[in-house]
Amino acid sequence: MKYFPLSKFKYIVRSNDDPKVITENEYQHRLNAYTVQKTPLFPLLSYRSEQQTSKYPIFFLPLPEILSLAEQFRMNSKHIEEIASHLPSIAISQFLNSLLVSEIFYTNEIEGVKTSKIEIGTVIQENNLNANRKNSVSKRRLGSTIKLYQQTQYGKPIQINTLQDFRKIYDTLLKGEITPDRLPNGEIFRDRLPNGEVLTIGSATKGVHRPPASEDKIQHALTALIEFMNDDHMPALFKALITHFFFENTHPFLDGNGRMGRYLLSSYLSSKFDRFTGFSVATAFHAHVQQYYRDFIEADNADNYADLTLFIQSLLAILVNQQQENLITLRQLKDELDDAQGMIQDWVTQNQTTFPKNISAKLVGQVLYYLAQSKLFSYQSSLGIKDNEIIEKNKRKGIAMAKTRRAITFLTEASAIKLISKKPKQHEILII
Known part of the structure; x- marks a missing residue:
């Protein structure tokens, strides 16, 4: 039987029982399945009635499709590393820089923030050229944003052990990108808004999700997230995707949450798998942006009881697809470089007397x-x-x-x- 979201399950099963009972029974069946992966994370979920609940723990079932995608992801990462091991250092750094241009451009594009690839490329170059200086960050827009990604590129993974670590990353990543009225209004994160205003995530005409309203609740949620992130019991790939969802669900800042959430995912995948995959996160999601939005809407729906099975499956498929594109590109470029080496040798031989x-x-x-x-x-x-x-x-x-x-x-x-x-x-x- 196909795996359906719990919000739709009652429409699939033929039964005279109360639909609520049908859904509850299926939820308990999934939550207590022998292979279930439970977490200590309790997201704030919304019903269509706009009522909310945080009583359901995030869980997922490692379906055969998910296990297959996860294995494909790991194998793709190994193949990417294998090709990279046969490439010279300049080729690797240039390709990573090219991926970084797209990563910064598309993570901003998803949020409707306008940047240009030429502008991003200029900042990458300036940061690289100034790398040996004490203050090696370009003074241009996005200088510190790109520097943070570059530290990941050079093998400096981020560490998050305290709530303040989230804020430090946020301040660096989004320096100069947040208007004064959208800066955090709490001690570390955002707090209650003035005049009883309610923060809603969604379009201008339709709210999709209302995250925790107060800083106390945000701090409580992210304290649990830190513990989850630093616990190695769950496979890294699944933990990364769950963390991505929970951070976005908590929405700890007034602006910039999407960009920070994708940066955290990028940095984590770079450190646990390979940098080429890590620097393709936003590129992958942008290519499937409507599906990406739908995945979050479904996951935030309280009628799905914090079941992230299909969320994980969908995001994995998107990332695997991007990995395969990277593999095709790397293989093609390696072949072209091998051909170029032959052309260079021929030219040198023919012109050596001059x-x-x-x-x-x-x-x-x-x-x-x-x-x-x-x-x-x-x-x-x-x-x-x-x-x-x-x-x-x-x-x-x-x-x-x-x-x-x-x-x-x-x-x-x-x-x-x-x-x-x-x-x-x-x-x-x-x-x-």
Whole structure:
């Protein structure tokens, strides 16, 4: 039998019993099933009558479809890591930067916040170029937002052990993005609104969910969430998706909850699985945004008794689909890079007699290979590797700065590369 939401179950079963009894019996059957996964989290759920309840604990049943998707997710992550292990460092960093551009763009787009991919790419570059300085965050809009993601990219997972940790992340992630009237009005989170106003999540014409009204209730909910997040009894993938739902259901801030919730999911998946998957969360949800909204509406419905089975199944399917797209792209780019390496070797062999003195074929090939990785794996040319980065990489290998500069000058004069930016200097390969 197909697994139906409890809100619809009474319409499926043929029985003369009271529909409420039918639903209650099925709920107890699911909640006490041998394989059920229960949590200590009690979300605030809403009935159509606008009455609310928080008496139901979140649970889900690991259906065969869910277990299959979870296994597929883990295998996809391993395949992604396997391909990445055969890619050079520049290719990896450029591809992650490209994913990050889309991730920031789409997490804002879901909320109706307008940004441009070029703007995001510029900030990524500025943060990267300033990485060795004490205050390494771009002063442009989204500078601190992108820096937080980049810390995840560089292997610095977030730790949430106290309620204040949520606020610290929020302040950094959304610095400059929240208007003064929408900043938290409580000690840490939002509190009761003035004039008896009620916070409602939904469209301008239809409310979908009313989260906890007071900071006391928010703190109580998130204290339970912290304990759940730091408990390793539940598999990480399921825990991540449940946490995503519960954070959004609690809605601890007046604005920015969606962006923060997706960041938390992104960071967690990056640390537990792979960064390519983690940096594709908002991209995946944006591609299925109407389904994403429907999943939350159903999960917030009190008539579903906090059963997140179908919520987990749906979000897993969306994430697995995005992983498969990433796999296709990575395999294709790896093949193109292998072809480019062959083209570079051929060009070096054919033109070796024209190289200046003290400029080896190895150095010329190395510069071209750096630029090939940059061209193939960058979302936009402005995100590509800069001349000073090439010089610095070679310097760490014992190659004098002057030699790398002469190699770049020669390749430009030989029309193997071209100058595409003067400040900072940046070249693009032409022979692939």
